[in-house]
Amino acid sequence: xxxxxxxxxxxxxxxxxxxxxxxxxxxxxxxxxxxxxxxxxxxxxxxxxxxxxxxxxxxxxxxxxxxxxxxxxxxxxxxxxxxxxxxxxxxxxxxxxxxxxxxxxxxxxxxxxxxxxxxxxxxxxxxxxxxxxxxxxxxxxxxxxxxxxxxxxxxxxxxxxxxxxxxxxxxxxxxxxxxxxxxxxxxxxxxxxxxxxxxxxxxxxxxxxxxxxxxxxxxxxxxxxxxxxxxxxxxxxxxxxxxxxxxxxxxxxxxxxxxxxxxxxxxxxxxxxxxxxxxxxxxxxxxxxxxxxxxxxxxxxxxxxxxxxxxxxxxxxxxxxxxxxxxxxxxxxxxxxxxxxxxxxxxxxxxxxxxxxxxxxxxxxxxxxxxxxxxxxxxxxxxxxxxxxxxxxxxxxxxxxxxxxxxxxxxxxxxxx
Numbered sequence: 001x002x003x004x005x006x007x008x009x010x011x012x013x014x015x016x017x018x019x020x021x022x023x024x025x026x027x028x029x030x031x032x033x034x035x036x037x038x039x040x041x042x043x044x045x046x047x048x049x050x051x052x053x054x055x056x057x058x059x060x061x062x063x064x065x066x067x068x069x070x071x072x073x074x075x076x077x078x079x080x081x082x083x084x085x086x087x088x089x090x091x092x093x094x095x096x097x098x099x100x101x102x103x104x105x106x107x108x109x110x111x112x113x114x115x116x117x118x119x120x121x122x123x124x125x126x127x128x129x130x131x132x133x134x135x136x137x138x139x140x141x142x143x144x145x146x147x148x149x150x151x152x153x154x155x156x157x158x159x160x161x162x163x164x165x166x167x168x169x170x171x172x173x174x175x176x177x178x179x180x181x182x183x184x185x186x187x188x189x190x191x192x193x194x195x196x197x198x199x200x201x202x203x204x205x206x207x208x209x210x211x212x213x214x215x216x217x218x219x220x221x222x223x224x225x226x227x228x229x230x231x232x233x234x235x236x237x238x239x240x241x242x243x244x245x246x247x248x249x250x251x252x253x254x255x256x257x258x259x260x261x262x263x264x265x266x267x268x269x270x271x272x273x274x275x276x277x278x279x280x281x282x283x284x285x286x287x288x289x290x291x292x293x294x295x296x297x298x299x300x301x302x303x304x305x306x307x308x309x310x311x312x313x314x315x316x317x318x319x320x321x322x323x324x325x326x327x328x329x330x331x332x333x334x335x336x337x338x339x340x341x342x343x344x345x346x347x348x349x350x351x352x353x354x355x356x357x358x359x360x361x362x363x364x365x366x367x368x369x370x371x372x373x374x375x376x377x378x379x380x381x382x383x384x385x386x387x388x389x390x391x392x393x394x395x396x397x398x399x400x401x402x403x404x405x406x407x408x409x410x411x412x413x414x415x416x417x
Contacts, residue, residue, distance in 0.1 A: 004020070005022070006020075007109070015080070015088075020074075024072050043119040046078075050078060053073070099121055099134075100134070104135060104144070169182035219238065220242060236272065240284065240286065246397070249276045249277060253275070257272075257338075260327055261323050263323075271284075275343070281349060285359070286359045287361075289362050294306065303373060305373075306377055307361065313358045317357075317385050361390070
């Protein structure tokens with residue numbers, strides 16, 4: 001059975017590379033005599049100083065074991081023991097970044113060298129790491145299973161050819177329609193040989209998020225229980241903070257913002273203006289629920305109507321949106337200058353199809369007929385004014401909490417039948 005050209009073994013406190021040249025070892029010894037190094041698989045820079053065995057006779061045991069009689073090989077010490085790890089000689093790898101390999105690892109040459117004689121460790125150290133640790137308990141160590149997954153995903157010569165073809169395809173496709181979709185072929189090949197895994201970035205912050213949303217839910221429940229003891233202004237400030245928690249696209253809320261009414265040539269004030277991360281603005285109107293259901297119990301021609309306060313709030317927000325849209329570029333410049341001290345440097349306010357949010361009323365006591373009528377109203381106005389009840393807010397906070405407590409937010413869907 002043919003032995004591999006490169007394999008590894010542990011001898012006392014040394015991690016050794018065993019090299020079997022295609023021909024005999026004489027040409028290697030001649031290279032060493034000329035003071036030249038031996039580069040193995042484009043990764044290991046070996047010299048005579050690393051050599052610890054250079055013939056079959058050196059490898060034989062004292063009882064004349066002839067295991068290596070037909071096996072011309074060279075053995076090089078390339079790493080030395082350091083605690084639970086082997087530390088590679090920098091001159092062997094060709095770079096100074098420390099590389100440590102755990103003693104439990106069982107590497108073959110593919111752990112270090114890709115096809116076309118590319119040093120995998122050389123690619124990794126090019127990322128600017130302070131050190132490279134493979135396996136073991138150290139906090140910065142790459143787990144062995146993850147390192148093996150990296151090896152399985154390392155680009156093959158076929159993938160590199162597909163990548164080059166895809167780059168060419170991107171340019172050519174601007175002027176003609178090639179018969180072969182090179183980008184699709186590349187993506188299909190990469191998807192086939194790699195497995196996507198969710199990074200679970202939220203894991204480190206989940207317990208803090210749980211505490212945050214649990215506090216917001218408890219606070220909202222307490223406010224609804226003691227509604228009469230909270231002023232309208234204080235109510236609005238606390239509710240808008242909950243809205244910002246549930247809508248991270250908004251980075252800032254401003255109260256009492258001046259707005260020009262071109263119809264009456266006068267100035268009005270928006271209770272609360274929301275600004276998202278792109279500078280776009282929306283309007284939010286917040287009313288205390290006062291224990292009222294969002295829909296009237298009485299029917300008008302077999303239909304339940306929204307309570308009068310809701311109609312008024314929707315009308316008020318609609319007028320604000322109309323004034324903002326008519327204000328246009330002048331309004332953007334005015335609001336940018338007015339609010340710039342509380343926004344990031346260079347940030348610009350944009351008025352592009354602003355939408356409104358109305359938060360008021362309760363929906364927990366609605367009948368099925370009332371709930372249906374309310375959903376019709378809500379969906380008819382969606383895109384202009386989003387109507388949210390306090391029970392909606394409670395449900396949203398509870399849903400976020402339940403998800404955070406259940407685990408990662410990203411999961412693969414089950415395979416269909």
